[in-house]
Amino acid sequence: MGIEPGRIHFSWVSSAESTKFVDVVKKVTSEVKALGPNKRFVKKKAKVA
Amino acid sequence: MIGYIDKIKEISKGLLEEKKVDMIIGFRKGTVPMINEPCVAKTSADVDNFVWDSSCGINLANYLTGRKEKIGIIAKGCDSRNIVNHIIENKINREQLTIIGVPCKGMVDRSKVKALVSSDIEEVIEKEDTMVISGADFEKTVKTSDVISKNCTICMHRNPVIFDELVAEEVDEQKDVNRYEDIDKIEAMDSGEKWNYFEDMFKSCIRCYACRNACPLCYCPTCFVDESKPQWVGKSQDPIDIWTFHFLRAYHCAGRCTDCGACVRACPMDIDVRLLTKKLEKDCFEMFNWEAGLSIDKRPPLDVFNADDPDGFIK
Numbered sequence: 001m002g003i004e005p006g007r008i009h010f011s012w013v014s015s016a017e018s019t020k021f022v023d024v025v026k027k028v029t030s031e032v033k034a035l036g037p038n039k040r041f042v043k044k045k046a047k048v049a
Numbered sequence: 050m051i052g053y054i055d056k057i058k059e060i061s062k063g064l065l066e067e068k069k070v071d072m073i074i075g076f077r078k079g080t081v082p083m084i085n086e087p088c089v090a091k092t093s094a095d096v097d098n099f100v101w102d103s104s105c106g107i108n109l110a111n112y113l114t115g116r117k118e119k120i121g122i123i124a125k126g127c128d129s130r131n132i133v134n135h136i137i138e139n140k141i142n143r144e145q146l147t148i149i150g151v152p153c154k155g156m157v158d159r160s161k162v163k164a165l166v167s168s169d170i171e172e173v174i175e176k177e178d179t180m181v182i183s184g185a186d187f188e189k190t191v192k193t194s195d196v197i198s199k200n201c202t203i204c205m206h207r208n209p210v211i212f213d214e215l216v217a218e219e220v221d222e223q224k225d226v227n228r229y230e231d232i233d234k235i236e237a238m239d240s241g242e243k244w245n246y247f248e249d250m251f252k253s254c255i256r257c258y259a260c261r262n263a264c265p266l267c268y269c270p271t272c273f274v275d276e277s278k279p280q281w282v283g284k285s286q287d288p289i290d291i292w293t294f295h296f297l298r299a300y301h302c303a304g305r306c307t308d309c310g311a312c313v314r315a316c317p318m319d320i321d322v323r324l325l326t327k328k329l330e331k332d333c334f335e336m337f338n339w340e341a342g343l344s345i346d347k348r349p350p351l352d353v354f355n356a357d358d359p360d361g362f363i364k
Contacts, residue, residue, distance in 0.1 A: 001296060002244025010363045024364070040244055043289040 003040060006031045050154050051175050054101040056216040057123060060149050062093040064121045070147050073121035074109050075099045082173040082182075083159045084314075087112055099123075102175040103193050106156035108311040110134070111265040113141045120146055125153040127309035129209035130342025131265040134305055137345060140268060150212030152220040155194070155201030156310070160319050162196050165189065200310035200323060203228045210343055229331045231324060247292065253318040254291045260322050263315035266302050273297060299325035304333045304349045307342045 009031075011024045061073045077088035077098040085104045089112075090096045101123075109122055110131030120141075124132060129150060135141045157180070163170065166187060174181045175193065182189050203226045208219040227233075238246060258274070261267045273281045274294050282297070283290040299322075306326040313323045333339045336359045337350035350358075 001292070002240050002242075002247055004240045012363050041289060041292070043283065043287055 001041075004035055006035055007038065051102050051177065053151055053216045054099065057101055057149065057151070058096050058099055060214050060216065061090060061096045061099065061121060061123075064147055065090065065093050065096065069119070070121040071118040073123070073149075074112050075123045076101065076105045076107070076109075079104070082170050083157055083162060101151070103155070103157040103180070103197070104173070104175075106198065106310065106314045107263065108265045108309045111263065111268075111311070113146075114265075114268040115140060116145070118145070121149060122146060123149045123151055124209050124212065125151050125156075126204065126206040126208055126210070127153075127307050129211050130206060130307040131309060133211055133342040133345050134266065134307070137349065138305075143345065147214070148209065148212045150209030150215045152209070152215070152217055153201075153204075153207045154220055155197030155204065155207075156314075157193065157196050158198040159314075161198075162191065165191060165196075198310050198314070199231075199321075200308050200313070202226070203230075204308070206307075206340075206343070211345065229327070232328050232331050235324065235328070248288065250320060250324070251288065251291050251295060254295070254320055255318060256286065256291060256294065257317065259315040259317060260312035260320075261298060263311040264302070265309070265311065266305050267298070273301075295322060295325060299329060302326045303329040304337075304339060304351045305341050306330050 009024070009028045013021045013024060057075065061075065064070045064073065071091070073090045073096065075088055075090060075096075076085040078100050079086045083104045085100055085102070085107070087107055087109060088095075088098055090099065105125070108131055109124065109128050113120065113122065113132065113135050122128070122132065129148060132141070132146065132148060136143050162173070162180070162182060166182060166184065166189060168184050168186060170182050171184045172182075174183075178193055179190050180193050180196070182191060203223075205222060205226070205228065207222055209215070235243065235246065258272075261272060261274075274284075282293045306329065308323065308327060308330055310323060312326070313321055316322060330341070333341070333350055339350045341349065
């Protein structure tokens with residue numbers, strides 16, 4: 001639908017896989033940071049006077 | 050296809066007179082050209098109102114949800130597949146139904162016909178393979194097969210998959226059609242192009258929910274868009290609210306959509322909402338070798354787990 005690849009990640013991590021969890025979080029955050037702030041699928045808030 | 054009507058009436062009257070069914074769901078002539086409307090016949094006299102031509106695009110399975118009576122229903126290929134869905138999803142029992150199958154050659158796309166003429170169409174008279182369209186200052190004959198809906202041109206199941214009576218000999222199924230041409234085009238776009246494409250596609254949506262109301266799959270007592278506690282989606286004309294409605298509705302149809310085209314036919318703004326459900330239909334076909342509504346003995350892919358289900362997206 002037009003969301004950049006790399007902004008959405010799916011992973012299966014067991015509660016016993018702490019190192020995998022850390023790796024996944026690092027990978028996700030670095031890839032999303034590289035893409036910058038999300039501008040798509042963001043609803044603008046209504047202006048209140 | 051117009052020749053079917055005598056047989057439809059004969060079977061319908063027989064079923065009602067023998068009291069095998071309490072009512073028959075069919076079509077009667079609509080108030081505007083090219084949209085015949087659903088009609089419930091409870092007596093043989095009612096059956097005389099029935100019509101059959103290429104303007105019977107509405108999916109009649111939509112009127113079966115939760116019914117308790119014994120029902121006769123007239124079913125094209127797609128209607129029959131949605132009846133199968135309804136049986137699988139416990140919305141109706143097979144024993145309640147007498148399905149009058151109608152081999153279909155495709156239903157007309159009003160927009161295509163309207164595009165051929167410059168003023169309002171007042172009357173359409175269908176002949177065997179042609180349609181005579183007329184208005185205040187014109188009369189034009191078109192070949193019916195040139196103006197059938199997009200989903201009908203790529204239909205692979207024109208004959209009913211489940212029926213008790215058949216009104217005519219089965220028609221030849223289409224072969225060598227590229228069902229997913231439109232979807233392949235969108236898949237080839239990069240994310241920016243896709244964003245712009247959908248932005249353009251949905252900008253005319255007025256959120257009338259006609260697509261949802263015409264869809265036989267959308268039978269939830271309260272649709273997620275109508276919920277207020279919690280409110281899943283905003284009720285405004287904000288593009289993001291519009292997108293959320295369309296994308297989520299499409300996901301609710303995953304593995305269930307038969308590509309009957311009811312949503313597109315119902316849309317007053319001519320939005321091709323089918324493109325979303327078609328993508329999911331393609332995914333189900335490619336990943337699970339699944340086509341919805343073909344058998345009442347098989348469970349849909351989102352209903353069952355297999356160890357070899359594709360999971361490449363999970364890292």
